[in-house]
Amino acid sequence: MKTLKHILPVIAALLLPPACSRDEMDKTVFIPDENDRKLPAYTEWGYNSFGAKYERSYFIVAGNMVPCKITYREGTLHFSLRGHVTGEVGYPYGKMTLTLSFPVSKKMEDYRDLMFLHNTKIDLTGNDCTVTIENDSAVPVAVSPLRGCLTFKRAQLLSIDDQVSKVILSGVFDMEYLTNNVVEAIEDGRFDVSIDNSDFYGYPTETAGQDR
Numbered sequence: 001m002k003t004l005k006h007i008l009p010v011i012a013a014l015l016l017p018p019a020c021s022r023d024e025m026d027k028t029v030f031i032p033d034e035n036d037r038k039l040p041a042y043t044e045w046g047y048n049s050f051g052a053k054y055e056r057s058y059f060i061v062a063g064n065m066v067p068c069k070i071t072y073r074e075g076t077l078h079f080s081l082r083g084h085v086t087g088e089v090g091y092p093y094g095k096m097t098l099t100l101s102f103p104v105s106k107k108m109e110d111y112r113d114l115m116f117l118h119n120t121k122i123d124l125t126g127n128d129c130t131v132t133i134e135n136d137s138a139v140p141v142a143v144s145p146l147r148g149c150l151t152f153k154r155a156q157l158l159s160i161d162d163q164v165s166k167v168i169l170s171g172v173f174d175m176e177y178l179t180n181n182v183v184e185a186i187e188d189g190r191f192d193v194s195i196d197n198s199d200f201y202g203y204p205t206e207t208a209g210q211d212r
Helices: 111-117
Strands: 004-006 012-015 049-054 057-061 068-073 076-086 092-103 120-123 130-135 141-160 163-179 182-195 200-203
Touching: 049 076, 057 092, 068 111, 068 182, 111 141, 111 163, 111 200, 130 163, 141 182
Parallel strands: 012 141, 068 200
Antiparallel strands: 004 120, 049 057, 049 182, 057 076, 068 076, 076 092, 092 130, 120 141, 130 141, 141 163, 163 182
């Protein structure tokens, strides 16, 4: 099954004024969505934010946590969003990490290789895709998506003081999955994260997997 689709990848550079420092780019900026203020608006500025509806709660970015970690190993990319679950009134229930893993046909040794994801759509029900959820300190639980899609709408090179410093990944995600014979849903997800080599870990020791 083909799980990875590329549509005219384009490298775009986002130039920020010199006053914008690397420390400022590492911070999370939460701009509420106009239709649901508990979710961040969809943006493409590297705001280090994400959010999704999670059953009757919300899975959103936490200001004291690095929102995204990405690992490449043996032809598979592991895209992890790290935050907390909150209720209707915003009270945090606990930490949560959602990891979406899928095959890529390119070896990734450096964060700049993530430009490969520009305009890419992944079917999370593909045979080579896995989804795991970790709550607080519990062991990660693999779930079985009944439907699901992760879309990297845009990948941009971020330059600070005329030097490429990060890749900004922006996109959307949603899924229904089966866990312990119960169907649950993560819906209306969106992310806008800036990644450098402190957030990306590449282990290109094996030949990368091919597109299915």
